[in-house]
Amino acid sequence: MKKKELSSDSYAQMVPAVEQACKILIFLAKESGARPRLTDICKEVGIHNSKGYSILNTLMRFGLIQKETLSKTYSLGPGLAYLGSKAMEGMDLGAVVEPFLKALSNETGETSLFGMLSGEQVFIISKQEGSQPIGVNIALGHRFHMTAGAHGKAIVSALGPKQREEVLSRKKLYFYGDPLRFQKRRFEREMREIKKRGFAEDRGDLQHGINAVSSAVMGPSGNVVGSVILIGTFPEKEIARFGPLVAHTAKKISSQLSFGLNAS
Secondary structure (H helix, E strand, C coil): CCCCCCCCCHHHCCCHHHHHHHHHHHHHHHCCCCCCEHHHHHHHHCCCHHHHHHHHHHHHHCCCEEEECCCCEEEECHHHHHHHHHHHHCCCHHHHHHHHHHHHHHHHCCEEEEEEEECCEEEEEEEECCCCCCCCCCCCCCEEECCCHHHHHHHHHHCCHHHHHHHHCCCCCCCCCCHHHCCHHHHHHHHHHHHHHCCEEEECCCCCCCEEEEEEEECCCCCEEEEEEEEECCCHHHHHHHHHHHHHHHHHHHHHHCCCCCCC
């Protein structure tokens, strides 16, 4: 009996329903604040409502999406948070961010760091030294408070409203070094600017003579996992040039960690 030969790319072809389900999840991730309805989702993905309804019901069964009964809108489900956490467990974050930090340091000549958020602390788990004769020596494993300096501003600005208010209600905040220097109105003004520009800055507030630029890095479920930090004795005028580079680096790392969901 003659066996049927398969083309070399037979196993590489996509399954339409799986592809459509993936597109739905990506759309819901990008529209997390809007909570779209069935017709919005099907229009975006390019499928009939009946097909979309079946796919959505299947995704709901596994907890990957959830439906608001009254408004009949959809959003990502808790099952994705579990899958995302498992994916993160298997990732070596230091190895993931290393090439991005290297490229950033090569372009700026300054020291770049990645700080991983854990509880109320930010731990430096990866770094690339700059080429400047005078730099800042920060060892791997060094920890900062989550509200300290540029990285603190970047991280807290990227938190959800409830989490942010919880942090800002604490007695000691180190955004400007000494907690006594913190003024909520000042920080709120700066936070609006951070969200618009995509990066935060510290002009010697944390330590005199040392400037820093930072941008938050987001994980698969939209949570803050840490921040990219560029630090050195560089002139303040360089912040305008370095800031967008740091923001771009953080976006690329976020996209890598989130399997493309956070790509811009």
